[in-house]
Amino acid sequence: MDEFTRRAIIQAGLAAVGTAATPRIAMGQGRKIIKAVGKIDVYDPVVGTSYATSRHACQVYDTLFGFDQQGIPRPQMVGKYEVSNDKLTWTFELREGLKFHDGTRVTTADVIPSIRRWAERSGLGSALLESLKDITPRDDKTFALELKERFGLVPDALSWPFIMRKKEAETDPTVKISEIVGSGPFKFNEAETKPGAQYVYDRNPDYVPRNEPPSGMAGGKVVKIDRFMFVHIPDPQTAVSAVQAGEVDFLPETPMDLLDQLSKDENVKLEALYGGEIGFYRFNFLQPPFDNVKCRQAVLHLVDQSEFLNVNFPNPGYYKTCASYFACGTAMENDANTAWFRDAPNVDKAKQLLKEGGYDGRPVVILQPTDWLNGKVAAEILAAQLRRAGVNVQLHAMAWAGLVARRAVRGPQDQGGWNIFPSSIAVADAAFPLGVIQQANGEKGMWGWPSDAKHEELRKKWGQSDAMDERKKIAREMQDNAWNYVLYAWYGQWVQPSLMRANIKGMLKSPSGYFIPWWNVDKV
Template identity: 40%
Template sequence: MALGHLRRAAAALLILPVLAGTALAQGGDPPPNRVLRVVPHADLRTLDPVSVSVVITRMHGLMIYESLFAWDSQLRAQPQMVGEHSVSPDGLVWRFTLREGLRFHDGQAVTTRDVIASLRRWMARDVVGSHLGARVAAMEAVDDRTFEMRLSRPHAFVTYALGSAVGQIPAIMREQDAQTDPSRQISTTVGSGPFRFNRERWLSGQRVVYDRNPDYVPRAEPADGLAGGRVVNVDRVEWLIMPDAASAAAALQTGEIDIWEQPALDLLPVLTRRREIQVDRLNTLGTQSMLRPNSLFPPFNDPRARLALAYATDQAEVMAGGWGDERWWRRCDAYFVCGTAYGSEAGAEGYARPNLERARQLLRESGYNGERMVFITSTDIPPIGRMAEVVASNLRQIGMNVDLQVNDWGTVITRQPRRDPPSQGGWNLFVTNASGATMQHPLTNIGTDMSCEGRNWSGWPCDEEAERLRAAFLDAPEGAERTRLAEALQRRLAEVQPYRVLGQVDVPYARRANVQGMLAAPVMVFWNIRKQ
């Protein structure tokens, strides 16, 4: 009798995952141990990962879309949607064949028509994409699974670009979605990735819900960064929006949530004392904090005014204000991130410490005469709001008339791309953060693109010499010459200041100890994770 009970119990355990998946497919709720509850750093406001470079939208994009290649934990490009690829001896003709089993969430097979339309839209929007796109002479389908990309000149970073996890990601969408005007955001959410967006359960400002895609076929390789097999071990991921840090900390301690993506640093001592909570770093490159001026309008259309920002701001004061304990942050004046292959601080020696008199002089030389400076920020992401307050105080000390306007983060990110004059809804300054993976390379660093066509990132700085050096770097062979050009580019950037580097921070995350399988990646992803 006892043996019969054991056999029936074992059989029941074997069919539980199947029943959970069936319930989910029918619109029911999976059991708690199959739901991963996460407090993200911000609310999701924009659904189109090709329209904006906002991190939360990028995280959303990686849940539901895929790209042709993906970066592993060492930021090397590995095939993702691509099964096979080749390049001609002259480096001008690339041929890509999609792997089998790729289907969109609506059941349609992914074809090269979808891929080509998606890449064209991405190349019209993204810094990395536009650089590659400038050398693409043609993209043509060979058949439904194979296409060719013909270049006018060789490009050393083709697969690296096609796997980009920074800026606006090269997400592969359905052809009808990808044909949307690149300047317009799409509102559809049909990808081919490991999760499906659950629009019915999405409640802006409260929760975002993703369900496991039961039809997704992962790659066979082990997960490594964003590359390899994207195996989903839970039935649902819920992002719960909790702007109040104390509430998030309490929820993590009681087990109401499983992961807190960016815990408040002043609460870490409380969390680390709990054995059921683990605090860790997501990757080794950290995050770069920056002050971005708008170069379209006075005074920051003059590089002297932008340089004044560097002399006026005290990195230690700003970073301590934003991030607290110095064990989490460091001074750094390298545009391409301290501690990396191209992390030189050359040219920044003069403003390693504040020089307010020099800042005032440069401001006067730029023609500034007390005009109101619109500084947009938000307290929804507390470190950003606190850093902005410190920077505003620094700038007032050099005579700048700062109007610090605090809005919700969604308003800030929708205002950033506006090119209107500051007096008509535009802006002069904002503070933000960008992942070290984004900023560590001249190709992917969105802030150092100073191309003068006006297609670069919000702020739109223009400098032909910086662009000449960046282009030379990207064409140079790997090795000493590329390193030399990276340092020359750093010196030029330190002079013309497309943005003020405020410092570098290792942003930790916190999770319950029963959550295993977190991946070292440029942004947090939710495949490979198990709840024990």
């Protein structure tokens, strides 16, 4: 792409931003505005599962607890709490100063339905519901969580639901909310937001931060800028040029082939803000051929992780191959049932398993995201790997928003269905057995709808434990079973640093890529 074309694309992508923001800037000299590259297709963090949705939500909403940089849950909206001796009753009191952006006070009438709505759509939430007897208000500020059986992850669970007003929180969890009103450190400026081009967030002057130092999603959320914006620039290299030119300030994921070049530019800097991602292929368990376990096992024997990693990440210092079901470098990492990994790729073994699984040559539909480079390449490589084993592959290309809609279709291919698609998840989330991608509760669960009773039994057992050694033992059992049943297949693990202007200071690290906090950040 020549420089004239690149600049034209940048200006087209930012034209709406300049038009909307200029009058406000002129009215107040010295206002600090940070622009980050991003696009939000779904505002509702219960309905949407993407990083973009979560990164939007953590600015607008607050949570009862928050994970610090080490992944430890700390009180956030909660002021104090206590646990009964039998650990079956947890009582929480909200801290002072919590108000929604419309000026109304946050009460337990808002908190309780927010927890319940989130739990209906979350892997961790569904595990909590299984152990839950009831959630009851004691007064406007105090509520009790009563359990039927011990659950070792209550503070962890309460670090996830974003607290909404009662009227949004009572919305069906499969239906998107219509108003974006939270109690967090930023207010969503719907009037100046132009979907598909820019998304605007203004500092909430009424937000009362905690007194502790900030750490990840925990501690004091002190906002040091006046406005934060997501700006949609679909081409990654154009986005890089926009950061270098100072037209935007931040790019969440930097193209790996440009890292060496960018490291020499004194106007920008590279920072790894979370512990990396791991890519996975998600199967549709309801439709052939991957309704048969032998065909899913065949994919394990076909996938060569290094094939994807070497293409996408030229610098080997940023990636690794990984056989652990819980990702590598995590507390739950283990080597149970990984002989297939040492043998892969084994095309002959894959052909044998496909035959045993009854594969009959029917088309296998791979959903390919066109606006996410890693996913686009991962889909192309998977198609080539499957074809080596004689699979009749059809690549269906679409934007990620289209893929999100398509993956909800449970019917066969000729009715808009699918068989497999690439995605990725933060390493910290892959290591968490109660996460959404690890559900195996059939059609009650998330897209792909895997079902395995032993897996669900082990997940519940892991969640009830509060001892690390016992959790590691259970995780080993879970991995041994999961690589036989094959809930998904990894295609590589990597760290992709963020790119930002050199004058951006105070970016907070987070255990998960779902969250990039914009409090504590300054533009100097």
